[in-house]
Amino acid sequence: xxxxxxxxxxxxxxxxxxxxxxxxxxxxxxxxxxxxxxxxxxxxxxxxxxxxxxxxxxxxxxxxxxxxxxxxxxxxxxxxxxxxxxxxxxxxxxxxxxxxxxxxxxxxxxxxxxxxxxxxxxxxxxxxxxxxxxxxxxxxxxxxxxxxxxxxxxxxxxxxxxxxxxxxxxxxxxxxxxxxxxxxxxxxxxxxxxxxxxxxxxxxxxxxxxxxxxxxxxxxxxxxxxxxxxxxxxxxxxxxxxxxxxxxxxxxxxxxxxxxxxxxxxxxxxxxxxxxxxxxxxxxxxxxxxxxxxxxxxxxxxxxxxxxxxxxxxxxxxxxxxxxxxxxxxxxxxxxxxxxxxxxxxxxxxxxxxxxxxxxxxxxx
Amino acid sequence: xxxxxxxxxxxxxxxxxxxxxxxxxxxxxxxxxxxxxxxxxxxxxxxxxxxxxxxxxxxxxxxxxxxxxxxxxxxxxxxxxxxxxxxxxxxxxxxxxxxxxxxxxxxxxxxxxxxxxxxxxxxxxxxxxxxxxxxxxxxxxxxxxxxxxxxxxxxxxxxxxxxxxxxxxxxxxxxxxxxxxxxxxxxxxxxxxxxxxxxxxxxxxxxxxxxxxxxxxxxxxxxxxxxxxxxxxxxxxxxxxxxxxxxxxxxxxxxxxxxxxxxxxxxxxxxxxxxxxxxxxxxxxxxxxxxxxxxxxxxxxxxxxxxxxxxxxxxxx
Ligand SMILES: Nc1ncnc2c1ncn2[C@@H]1O[C@H](COP(=O)(O)OP(=O)(O)OP(=O)(O)O)[C@@H](O)[C@H]1O
Ligand SMILES: [Mg+2]
Numbered sequence: 001x002x003x004x005x006x007x008x009x010x011x012x013x014x015x016x017x018x019x020x021x022x023x024x025x026x027x028x029x030x031x032x033x034x035x036x037x038x039x040x041x042x043x044x045x046x047x048x049x050x051x052x053x054x055x056x057x058x059x060x061x062x063x064x065x066x067x068x069x070x071x072x073x074x075x076x077x078x079x080x081x082x083x084x085x086x087x088x089x090x091x092x093x094x095x096x097x098x099x100x101x102x103x104x105x106x107x108x109x110x111x112x113x114x115x116x117x118x119x120x121x122x123x124x125x126x127x128x129x130x131x132x133x134x135x136x137x138x139x140x141x142x143x144x145x146x147x148x149x150x151x152x153x154x155x156x157x158x159x160x161x162x163x164x165x166x167x168x169x170x171x172x173x174x175x176x177x178x179x180x181x182x183x184x185x186x187x188x189x190x191x192x193x194x195x196x197x198x199x200x201x202x203x204x205x206x207x208x209x210x211x212x213x214x215x216x217x218x219x220x221x222x223x224x225x226x227x228x229x230x231x232x233x234x235x236x237x238x239x240x241x242x243x244x245x246x247x248x249x250x251x252x253x254x255x256x257x258x259x260x261x262x263x264x265x266x267x268x269x270x271x272x273x274x275x276x277x278x279x280x281x282x283x284x285x286x287x288x289x290x291x292x293x294x295x296x297x298x299x300x301x302x303x304x305x306x307x308x309x310x311x312x313x314x315x316x317x318x319x320x321x322x323x324x325x326x327x328x329x330x331x332x333x334x335x336x337x338x339x340x341x342x343x344x345x346x347x348x349x350x351x352x353x354x355x356x357x358x359x360x361x362x363x364x365x
Numbered sequence: 366x367x368x369x370x371x372x373x374x375x376x377x378x379x380x381x382x383x384x385x386x387x388x389x390x391x392x393x394x395x396x397x398x399x400x401x402x403x404x405x406x407x408x409x410x411x412x413x414x415x416x417x418x419x420x421x422x423x424x425x426x427x428x429x430x431x432x433x434x435x436x437x438x439x440x441x442x443x444x445x446x447x448x449x450x451x452x453x454x455x456x457x458x459x460x461x462x463x464x465x466x467x468x469x470x471x472x473x474x475x476x477x478x479x480x481x482x483x484x485x486x487x488x489x490x491x492x493x494x495x496x497x498x499x500x501x502x503x504x505x506x507x508x509x510x511x512x513x514x515x516x517x518x519x520x521x522x523x524x525x526x527x528x529x530x531x532x533x534x535x536x537x538x539x540x541x542x543x544x545x546x547x548x549x550x551x552x553x554x555x556x557x558x559x560x561x562x563x564x565x566x567x568x569x570x571x572x573x574x575x576x577x578x579x580x581x582x583x584x585x586x587x588x589x590x591x592x593x594x595x596x597x598x599x600x601x602x603x604x605x606x607x608x609x610x611x612x613x614x615x616x617x618x619x620x621x622x623x624x625x626x627x628x629x630x631x632x633x634x635x636x637x638x639x640x641x642x643x644x645x646x647x648x649x650x651x652x653x654x655x656x657x658x659x660x661x662x663x664x665x666x667x668x669x670x671x672x673x674x675x676x677x678x679x680x681x682x
Contacts, residue, residue: 047577050577050581051580051581052577052580052581071580072577072580072581073580073581073582073583073584073585075581077581078581079577079578079581081574081577081578082574083572083574085572085574085575085577085578087575087578087579087593087596088597089596089597098579098582099582099583102579102582102583102584103583146578146582150582
């Protein structure tokens, strides 16, 4: 197992920048998730770590050793592909044992290792089968087996659950995380599904348009997004953004919005641009008659013990997650109250978070 | 998978259309197979039977056609033949009944061997070159890729025979006229464009992830190609090989123009039989039957691959 250090990594295709100046360190044994919308450069970054793509600039270190330009076969890194990439002309055991065979491991040792891994993944009963007739879950396990069998320094996984049914995905998510807890291998996991990322990651790295926006633990990233994009991308239903008045000095404790005034965490930094955004998660808004803002209910959706109320206000359409014992129906005029301590303020221009009591002086806007 | 399921459904919904389809297919099969059957039958007839009218469906089979195909004979007087004593071989016996004696082997065996050597040789080359080119075009950044692919395809846009005269002159200058090497080069050149295009389609269908996986597991690019990509191209290679073989095997015009003695293939030779000793239909049919055989055998051997290959990846595995 080893740490992976990425320094100023760049990849361009002609004029197009797929990855821009990425720098981060993945700790030994960490489950590191790279999250971002389609085309943001997750796969490209992963392929550069694997040695399938040559970086345009920057450095990659694996376990302290520079590997930026060494071929993939010499990196001792295992890769699980989205479509599993099981060799269709080989049986399950040959697929799992393939990396060992290439390394010249003896037949007997290979057999032992394959069986050990198969037992761990509970696929020892299908070892002799071809891979053609397997269910997608078993294919997934075989692909994992092929990665596990070789004692690699790190595991790279590119949307390994992308090809599975939603129902199965949850199960595999859990299995993967348990497996990681047991094996403890440094894992870089790529996905565009924030739910998957939140449920599995030790740390999440959010990317957009080739750029790393934020790297933090799931709860940190959820509670303290450092940019409007991260705030909006993480969480479902997603964060509400209220346009607010800018040009505020540090120390401010409230912001003017259309139709009211919203209390916010104390600003540690001035808002220099003339506009700002207030980010409020649906659970940080409550229905209350003496609320700071009023609006008309557009829809009410029951979700078990909670209900999702959509309200049209002067600040746009807001989603509110409230207890479902509060009676409200479509067309009602309701007041909204904000959980001041939990709100995030973003610069209207740069869309970066403004440092405040919420961040405790850690945000760098 | 999905496709076949759909077709089944359509068929089930209307028994009548199933019947009509069956009848059409059967009729078509009969129409195409009849001449072949007739040729095979004729090859086992005696010359008088082969031209008798009305044509004989039931006849006494004889190998006379095949004997005539493989031998040179001359007509002799009865006394001469009697002096020779009893025939030493079964084919002597057949020949003597027509007052003839065998004077030596005909050139058919040599021509047939030429066909096999040139046909399979050029097919092998075209498929090997085509596979590698297709892989390169499919996987790597090749400068002017689209233009190159179009250029390769454009060589098929005119009938090959249109360049017969320049090739004839070139071959004469280079000493390639009437050599097996010359014919192999020519057929390979014609076939390789088809092979590149067909095979590129097949390579494109194979996800790159297989090679990526092999590369990470420790293979070199070439090993990944041989051990991982090739096995998955089997169906495509089989289909492509058959197309190339059929072209090279049947090619008549260039063979007639560029070969005479040494490297002549079977197609220009078989009609020459007609000219040699009157209209010997059984011998011509025997030659044709033997000529058809290799393609039939290869097709039967590769039929499983072919079925998958000829749908050009339309049916998912
Ligand atoms: N070989 C290439 N040539 C040109 N552009 C490329 C190439 N590979 C990737 N790109 C571009 O780089 C960008 C990033 O691609 P990448 O595959 O890393 O995205 P991703 O984050 O993995 O997205 P997805 O979730 O769709 O897999 C994309 O816009 C893609 O079009
Ligand atoms: Mg991707």
